[in-house]
């Protein structure tokens with residue numbers, strides 16, 4: 001995806017994002033970092049087409065997708081998944097069923113009607129739970145799982161949809177350190193193993209340094225840093241935090 005000169009303004013207020021340009025290749029794991037109010041969530045919402053763009057071009061698979069009609073936008077978004085701070089899972093059903101229902105978007109209607117899907121989907125859900133290390137929790141109700149495990153069920157659900165891009169907004173906020181590490185590890189593996197692009201807002205710089213492949217720093221709605229992930233120098237930290 002290529003972003004050229006993205007600006008975002010809410011109503012007549014000052015710009016929240018201005019002159020944002022970058023290119024992301026398939027399979028990159030980009031961490032967006034910056035202080036509170038720097039525009040991270042707004043950027044993520046613009047990139048995932050949950051917000052309209054005030055200005056700018058957004059080239060995805062060869063065309064400017066800011067110009068698409070709602071139906072065409074919907075089709076593009078079908079190939080994307082979203083991980084929020086609060087995992088988008090049904091607490092009252094099992095992990096397995098959550099993942100399985102994620103697949104329905106991709107299943108032809110006739111297979112659902114004839115229930116031909118059931119067996120295949122069952123096996124597939126187990127495969128994806130295994131990818132996030134939760135095979136043994138498949139039959140547990142999601143409400144009984146820890147916050148980190150719930151987030152990993154949400155990730156398995158995104159993976160089963162064969163999403164090409166995952167947008168994640170603070171997916172580890174509120175999780176204990178061990179669970180955060182596990183979620184980050186699963187995200188890293190997903191980008192690498194399945195060539196999925198991951199764009200993720202993070203508060204904790206240290207997690208971005210260790211798990212992402214690229215760090216993008218925002219300050220005052222502008223990109224002030226865009227580097228391959230590594231430990232930032234003090235000067236770089238001063239620029240963004």
Ligand SMILES: Nc1ncnc2c1ncn2[C@@H]1O[C@H](COP(=O)(O)OP(=O)(O)OP(=O)(O)O)[C@@H](O)[C@H]1O
Pocket residue numbers: 010016034035036037038039040041042043
């Ligand atoms: N719907 C909206 N209407 C008006 N202003 C908004 C809206 N959404 C965000 N903003 C403003 O845009 C700026 C950036 O907000 P944003 O949530 O993107 O920052 P952030 O970096 O994600 O912050 P945090 O780390 O605290 O979540 C803030 O000044 C905020 O008040």
